[in-house]
Amino acid sequence: MAATVPDTIGQRVAACIACHGREGASSNAGYFPRLAGKPAGYLYNQLASFRDGRRYNAEMTAMVRFMTDDYLREIADYFASLDLPYPRVATASDASADVLRRGQALAMQGDSARGIPACTACHGAALTGVQPGIPGLIGLPRLYVSSQLGAWLTDDRHALVPDCMAEVGRKLTTADINAVASWLATQPMPADPKPVAALPAPLPVACSAMPTTK
Amino acid sequence: MSRSIKVLIALCVLLGAAAAGVVALNLRGEETITDAPADFTSTPQLVERGRYLALAGNCAGCHTTRGGAAYAGGRGIDTPFGTVYASNLTPDDATGLGRWSASAFWRAMHHGRSRDGRLLYPAFPYPSFTRVTRDDSDAIYAYLRSLPPAARPNSPTRLRFPYDTQAALAVWRAVSFKPGSFVADAAKPAEWNRGAYLVEGLGHCIACHGSRNVLGAVEETRGLAGGSMPVDDWLAPSLTAPREAGVQDWPVQDVIALLHTGTSLRGSVMGPMAEVVWRSTQHLSPADVAAIAAYLKALPVDASAPRAVTARRDAAVMARGGRIYDQRCAYCHGDQGEGAPGAYPALAGNRAVQMASPANLIQAVRHGGFLPATAGNPRPFGMPPFGHVLDDDDVAAVLSYIRGSWGNDADAVSLRQTARR
Numbered sequence: 001m002a003a004t005v006p007d008t009i010g011q012r013v014a015a016c017i018a019c020h021g022r023e024g025a026s027s028n029a030g031y032f033p034r035l036a037g038k039p040a041g042y043l044y045n046q047l048a049s050f051r052d053g054r055r056y057n058a059e060m061t062a063m064v065r066f067m068t069d070d071y072l073r074e075i076a077d078y079f080a081s082l083d084l085p086y087p088r089v090a091t092a093s094d095a096s097a098d099v100l101r102r103g104q105a106l107a108m109q110g111d112s113a114r115g116i117p118a119c120t121a122c123h124g125a126a127l128t129g130v131q132p133g134i135p136g137l138i139g140l141p142r143l144y145v146s147s148q149l150g151a152w153l154t155d156d157r158h159a160l161v162p163d164c165m166a167e168v169g170r171k172l173t174t175a176d177i178n179a180v181a182s183w184l185a186t187q188p189m190p191a192d193p194k195p196v197a198a199l200p201a202p203l204p205v206a207c208s209a210m211p212t213t214k
Numbered sequence: 215m216s217r218s219i220k221v222l223i224a225l226c227v228l229l230g231a232a233a234a235g236v237v238a239l240n241l242r243g244e245e246t247i248t249d250a251p252a253d254f255t256s257t258p259q260l261v262e263r264g265r266y267l268a269l270a271g272n273c274a275g276c277h278t279t280r281g282g283a284a285y286a287g288g289r290g291i292d293t294p295f296g297t298v299y300a301s302n303l304t305p306d307d308a309t310g311l312g313r314w315s316a317s318a319f320w321r322a323m324h325h326g327r328s329r330d331g332r333l334l335y336p337a338f339p340y341p342s343f344t345r346v347t348r349d350d351s352d353a354i355y356a357y358l359r360s361l362p363p364a365a366r367p368n369s370p371t372r373l374r375f376p377y378d379t380q381a382a383l384a385v386w387r388a389v390s391f392k393p394g395s396f397v398a399d400a401a402k403p404a405e406w407n408r409g410a411y412l413v414e415g416l417g418h419c420i421a422c423h424g425s426r427n428v429l430g431a432v433e434e435t436r437g438l439a440g441g442s443m444p445v446d447d448w449l450a451p452s453l454t455a456p457r458e459a460g461v462q463d464w465p466v467q468d469v470i471a472l473l474h475t476g477t478s479l480r481g482s483v484m485g486p487m488a489e490v491v492w493r494s495t496q497h498l499s500p501a502d503v504a505a506i507a508a509y510l511k512a513l514p515v516d517a518s519a520p521r522a523v524t525a526r527r528d529a530a531v532m533a534r535g536g537r538i539y540d541q542r543c544a545y546c547h548g549d550q551g552e553g554a555p556g557a558y559p560a561l562a563g564n565r566a567v568q569m570a571s572p573a574n575l576i577q578a579v580r581h582g583g584f585l586p587a588t589a590g591n592p593r594p595f596g597m598p599p600f601g602h603v604l605d606d607d608d609v610a611a612v613l614s615y616i617r618g619s620w621g622n623d624a625d626a627v628s629l630r631q632t633a634r635r
Contacts, residue, residue: 058581062599068587
């Protein structure tokens with residue numbers, strides 16, 4: 001590296017790339033979630049949650065502990081603005097066909113008997129997320145998705161009230177989590193991988209991630 | 215028989231006298247509290263001054279949890295004797311300071327005794343706060359009373375026996391604590407005296423930058439010569455030794471910049487000190503930061519701080535450390551450890567890299583972190599954590615390489631040091 005570095009937000013948050021990949025575009029093979037192209041509001045909420053004790057990850061907390069709202073917003077906007085191609089998703093899985101079918105059913109239809117909405121009801125028909133606050137669920141590592149779903153089950157991941165995903169997450173069993181995470185991880189990215197601008201119908205639950213929705 | 219009874223009586227008398235002595239030492243200088251909360255007259259100016267002083271004392275550092283209500287307490291302070299939980303300072307009647315009078319608050323600050331008469335654990339740094347003036351104590355009281363009450367019950371301490379008993383605490387206080395006041399040094403400038411008052415009182419810098427005896431008491435006579443942070447395994451470097459964190463030979467504006475912005479031409483803050491800047495010193499007035507800087511610059515120089523001893527370097531460790539450095543560190547810190555001004559610190563010639571203890575380096579490599587985002591440095595650069603990609607052996611190798619390259623001449627880091635948690 002030269003003796004002077006460019007004064008850009010990308011350079012200032014270069015520390016993030018050690019885990020999240022260059023420009024936050026990590027693949028779905030490991031653990032760390034991709035940041036590039038995620039909804040800005042979602043990224044901001046997660047950064048603030050790590051800082052304020054609603055999400056727990058020792059490394060992430062150490063990163064954002066002493067940051068202001070303004071800086072977190074700038075960081076979130078930066079990663080959200082990156083429009084980078086997704087690496088090819090490995091669609092092979094060691095999960096059984098039964099498990100994958102169950103995961104698909106949960107993701108696409110939910111389980112109304114247990115009050116579990118379909119993932120698509122909030123995360124978009126193509127599961128690529130919704131602006132400004134709901135993340136996409138595909139193109140992410142299976143390990144990451146299952147650990148996040150597990151964190152709701154064990155009350156280790158929170159959002160501001162109303163914490164919609166906590167309510168859904170608590171209804172899942174570990175078998176549900178394995179099934180849905182396995183299926184999501186095998187889904188190729190659609191031609192348009194970007195979060196959609198809005199949902200066709202209102203959210204089925206009140207959610208702090210989408211403050212305009214009631 | 216009669217002889218053993220005599221011995222027994224003598225022992226009882228001695229014990230009684232010792233107990234009376236302990237009680238007397240615990241009560242010295244105290245006056246009976248007769249006022250009520252309603253007797254206190256507050257003003258907006260007083261509240262504002264109290265808000266500022268609470269920042270100078272970094273009260274929220276312990277009395278506010280991450281994301282929790284301001285000053286509602288709850289953060290656990292780990293000590294070698296167990297965990298003490300910071301109490302609720304909001305004016306809630308049932309759980310906070312709602313029923314506390316100004317004199318009761320002063321007694322806690324000055325004497326370390328709670329409103330109900332219980333002795334307070336010195337995790338609450340009243341050995342420093344005892345120097346805070348009654349006026350300043352009243353201002354902080356006024357501010358705390360202006361906060362919205364938060365009903366958060368205090369968490370009981372989790373200390374091991376016998377440290378959890380009031381008797382043990384009374385003995386500790388008889389031996390280790392004496393209420394005192396700040397006495398200005400007429401021979402020194404007013405600015406120095408203001409700095410001394412802040413550093414030795416509200417700032418309670420010695421709580422980390424001082425050493426502690428086996429009873430956990432700060433050793434006042436040794437001053438700000440550095441100390442280990444209990445449990446966290448960070449080292450608060452010596453402020454008297456220029457080889458560690460002394461600023462005696464720094465231009466004063468660099469000391470001011472460090473405390474106000476978290477970074478300076480001479481160095482930056484990380485770890486627990488990043489929190490101090492984030493929560494406390496960045497909010498201080500230019501005059502107060504200048505006063506602290508003047509005081510720190512005038513600290514007596516300790517040239518005897520232990521120097522890292524150069525040992526023969528293990529060529530295999532250096533080669534392995536060099537490979538890790540090239541892969542993980544050189545992108546920011548440069549091939550020759552030269553860093554990039556304003557962004558990434560130079561490692562070559564860096565005194566923090568060459569301190570006798572590598573404790574802070576190990577923490578930095580494992581956890582990384584950003585400098586605090588302050589008004590003067592609102593968009594800080596940061597360092598990634600490497601704890602999940604480098605094992606204890608890797609951390610020892612890369613730090614040995616850094617401490618032994620580009621003119622750096624400090625001891626290698628051993629697996630024993632990096633394996634310590």
